[in-house]
Amino acid sequence: MKKVVMIGAGFAGLHIFSKIRYLIGSKIELTIIDAREYSLLKPSLPEVAFDGAPISHSLVELEHTITGKGAVFIHDKVTHVDAKANTISLKSGKTLEYDYLILAPGAVKNYDAIEGFSEFGYSVCDDTQAQKLWKKVRAFEGGKVVVGSAKSVQGNRVDAPKLTAPCEGPIGEIMFMLGYYLREEKHLKQVEDFKIDVFTPGAIFFEDVGPKPHEVVGRFMKEQAIDLHINKVVTKIGKDFVAFDDGTQMPSDLTIVIPPYTAPKFLLDSGLGDEFGFIPTDTTMRHLDYFNIFAAGDSTALSQPKLGHIAIIQGGIAAASLLKELGEDIAIPPHKLSIFCIMNMGGDEATLIESDYLYDNTTDIAFHSPIARMMKWGFDNYLHFSRGNMPPEFAMNMTEKLIKLLK
Ligand SMILES: Cc1cc2nc3c(=O)[nH]c(=O)nc-3n(C[C@H](O)[C@H](O)[C@H](O)COP(=O)(O)OP(=O)(O)OC[C@H]3O[C@@H](n4cnc5c(N)ncnc54)[C@H](O)[C@@H]3O)c2cc1C
Numbered sequence: 001m002k003k004v005v006m007i008g009a010g011f012a013g014l015h016i017f018s019k020i021r022y023l024i025g026s027k028i029e030l031t032i033i034d035a036r037e038y039s040l041l042k043p044s045l046p047e048v049a050f051d052g053a054p055i056s057h058s059l060v061e062l063e064h065t066i067t068g069k070g071a072v073f074i075h076d077k078v079t080h081v082d083a084k085a086n087t088i089s090l091k092s093g094k095t096l097e098y099d100y101l102i103l104a105p106g107a108v109k110n111y112d113a114i115e116g117f118s119e120f121g122y123s124v125c126d127d128t129q130a131q132k133l134w135k136k137v138r139a140f141e142g143g144k145v146v147v148g149s150a151k152s153v154q155g156n157r158v159d160a161p162k163l164t165a166p167c168e169g170p171i172g173e174i175m176f177m178l179g180y181y182l183r184e185e186k187h188l189k190q191v192e193d194f195k196i197d198v199f200t201p202g203a204i205f206f207e208d209v210g211p212k213p214h215e216v217v218g219r220f221m222k223e224q225a226i227d228l229h230i231n232k233v234v235t236k237i238g239k240d241f242v243a244f245d246d247g248t249q250m251p252s253d254l255t256i257v258i259p260p261y262t263a264p265k266f267l268l269d270s271g272l273g274d275e276f277g278f279i280p281t282d283t284t285m286r287h288l289d290y291f292n293i294f295a296a297g298d299s300t301a302l303s304q305p306k307l308g309h310i311a312i313i314q315g316g317i318a319a320a321s322l323l324k325e326l327g328e329d330i331a332i333p334p335h336k337l338s339i340f341c342i343m344n345m346g347g348d349e350a351t352l353i354e355s356d357y358l359y360d361n362t363t364d365i366a367f368h369s370p371i372a373r374m375m376k377w378g379f380d381n382y383l384h385f386s387r388g389n390m391p392p393e394f395a396m397n398m399t400e401k402l403i404k405l406l407k
Helices: 011-023 042-051 062-067 127-139 169-185 211-223 265-269 308-325 370-385 393-406
Strands: 002-007 028-034 038-040 059-061 072-075 078-082 087-090 095-097 100-103 143-149 194-199 227-229 234-237 241-244 249-251 254-258 293-295 339-344 350-355 364-368
Touching: 002 011, 011 028, 011 308, 028 062, 038 062, 042 127, 042 169, 042 339, 042 370, 059 062, 059 370, 062 072, 078 265, 100 308, 127 169, 127 254, 143 169, 143 249, 169 194, 169 211, 169 254, 169 339, 211 350, 211 364, 234 254, 293 308, 308 339, 339 370, 350 370, 364 370, 364 393, 370 393
Parallel strands: 002 028, 002 100, 028 072, 100 293, 143 194, 143 254, 194 227
Antiparallel strands: 038 059, 078 087, 087 095, 234 241, 241 249, 339 350, 350 364
């Protein structure tokens, strides 16, 4: 029996678990370690922050989800991996051995990198931040709102698209859902009572998709008089301003940011990352330096942008690579990435975006419809009630058919 250990039970980790668990007890002993007791389903966090949805809907309890299928769950933080000795050190002082290691620890949202964030900044990227933001939004009586992404950096060891902001999708949800809430629930007038400005560190907003999503998002921004400011790298958030590295400032009564994404520290400390700590893999999701380590999701250097959809594609590849290694008769899917997300815009408004503009450039669509809102609702609910599983094949096939019709 091979000892397989996985670090991280987020989007990628839970998907890999669903693909390899049939071998538990016959070919593998599987142990999953996560620093959290509840996995966080981040795509539904904007509903917590702008609609007051209960946080419980964005959580998947891990202990029973994992032990119920015969694996071992350890609620602890990994502090070091000795990839030469095949051992893992935990914060509690315990050490584990492995034959195969799967790394899926996601990316760190580095709020501390922005001066003044802890005092004056807001975000939507985790359970604490989303609930804090909902309190602020409920009490907001109008004024200037500034929304944007901080700049992130990435290494050069693998060939991945270079992006200044690895996850700008939530910015779309923040600006439209906040506008909807303030207009419809608080009866404030956009522009007269509140004004939303958006900044991006890049030369292009939503640099991971092509002209069609730009046109659709741009049209709604124009309708709502949301102004866009490009090439703005945030350096400081104050009580009533946001400052940028070009020396400019914008007045702000409410500043909401997606912070820089950095790699988990233990990856850098353990020599498992590239120059910035993100895991270098080949396209079968095998570590470039260690044959018995596989990785998937936001912590990998190939994951650009850092999206749940990409974590799922990579998770499927990493699982197949491990299964093949263990002697299973399985084909490893190609590392064929695309952007797929459904941007909630408040009420029954949503836009489905599917684009491989960064990669093969065969698809670039934006479908604005209540159907997209219904799909997002179905997806988030399925993910929650099935404890992190992806929707069934027929639902994925239906989505693919819809996308073909829209192409
Ligand atoms: C607000 C928001 C909205 C989003 N909306 C969408 C969307 O609509 N569609 C979409 O496709 N993507 C969306 N994303 C992106 C998506 O959530 C991420 O890409 C996805 O969660 C990445 O999956 P992952 O498994 O790599 O990492 P995660 O889901 O972050 O999971 C990593 C896990 O590893 C654990 N871990 C980390 N370090 C350690 C350690 N040292 N020891 C033990 N455990 C550790 C963490 O506790 C965590 O449970 C959104 C992101 C945000 C912030």
